[in-house]
Amino acid sequence: MKSSILAMALTCALVMVMVPHVFAKRYIVGGNKGWTSNVNYTVWASDKHFYLGDWLFFVYDRNQMDVLEVNKTNYENCNTDHPMANWTTGAGRDVVPLNVTRHRYFVSGKGFCFGGMKLSVRIEKPPPPPKAAPVKSDAPRMSYRSHFVLPLVFAIGAVWDSFLRVMG
Numbered sequence: 760m761k762s763s764i765l766a767m768a769l770t771c772a773l774v775m776v777m778v779p780h781v782f783a784k785r786y787i788v789g790g791n792k793g794w795t796s797n798v799n800y801t802v803w804a805s806d807k808h809f810y811l812g813d814w815l816f817f818v819y820d821r822n823q824m825d826v827l828e829v830n831k832t833n834y835e836n837c838n839t840d841h842p843m844a845n846w847t848t849g850a851g852r853d854v855v856p857l858n859v860t861r862h863r864y865f866v867s868g869k870g871f872c873f874g875g876m877k878l879s880v881r882i883e884k885p886p887p888p889p890k891a892a893p894v895k896s897d898a899p900r901m902s903y904r905s906h907f908v909l910p911l912v913f914a915i916g917a918v919w920d921s922f923l924r925v926m927g
């Protein structure tokens with residue numbers, strides 16, 4: 760009895776761990792090459808969709824490069840005199856949350872932008888729910904992600920409950 764409850768709780772916990780990876784994605788910029796020179800980031804980004812809630816993960820040589828966010832003009836000109844944001848933490852591993860739906864522009868300073876170390880991404884709203892999902896036409900349109908928030912809250916409650924029962 761106890762072991763089956765525990766198994767159920769563990770399954771729920773596993774599902775909870777997996778859900779965020781399915782719906783919010785963390786992109787390693789440049790894939791296995793990372794953030795470096797000699798990568799065309801326009802090509803890298805061209806087959807990807809960046810959605811609100813995703814992250815960019817810049818992995819690079821902290822002794823050489825950095826991660827600066829600039830506007831379109833300064834992206835085109837590689838002007839890093841007045842970056843809009845400096846995402847460089849010093850570890851060579853910087854995470855940028857894509858929390859606004861617009862174009863954003865990232866470059867490396869220290870001369871690397873001129874060699875092509877620049878990335879432009881368009882952040883989109885998450886896709887609408889799939890057709891199979893029942894959506895009432897008069898209900899406010901929910902995003903695909905928000906469908907999973909409520910079940911998740913119940914799942915957390917259920918897991919917590921089972922653990923209390925197993926422990927007690």
Ligand SMILES: *[C@@H]1O[C@H](CO)[C@@H](O)[C@H](O)[C@H]1NC(C)=O
Pocket residue numbers: 830831832833841
């Ligand atoms: C970008 O910022 C510069 C100042 O650093 C400004 O002169 C320019 O007009 C801005 N461009 C855009 C598209 O906002």
Ligand SMILES: *[C@@H]1O[C@H](CO)[C@@H](O)[C@H](O)[C@H]1NC(C)=O
Pocket residue numbers: 825827842845846847848849868
């Ligand atoms: C960005 O921030 C890092 C860490 O604080 C700092 O070392 C670096 O000088 C900053 N770069 C620019 C261009 O402001």
Ligand SMILES: *[C@@H]1O[C@H](CO)[C@@H](O)[C@H](O)[C@H]1NC(C)=O
Pocket residue numbers: 856858859
């Ligand atoms: C986006 O995230 C950054 C860094 O965490 C934060 O400074 C900024 O206020 C956020 N913007 C919005 C619109 O949530």
Ligand SMILES: *[C@@H]1O[C@H](CO)[C@@H](O)[C@H](O)[C@H]1NC(C)=O
Pocket residue numbers: 799800801802874875
């Ligand atoms: C990246 O590739 C695109 C398409 O092939 C090209 O137009 C662009 O000039 C390249 N960018 C760099 C920095 O080489």
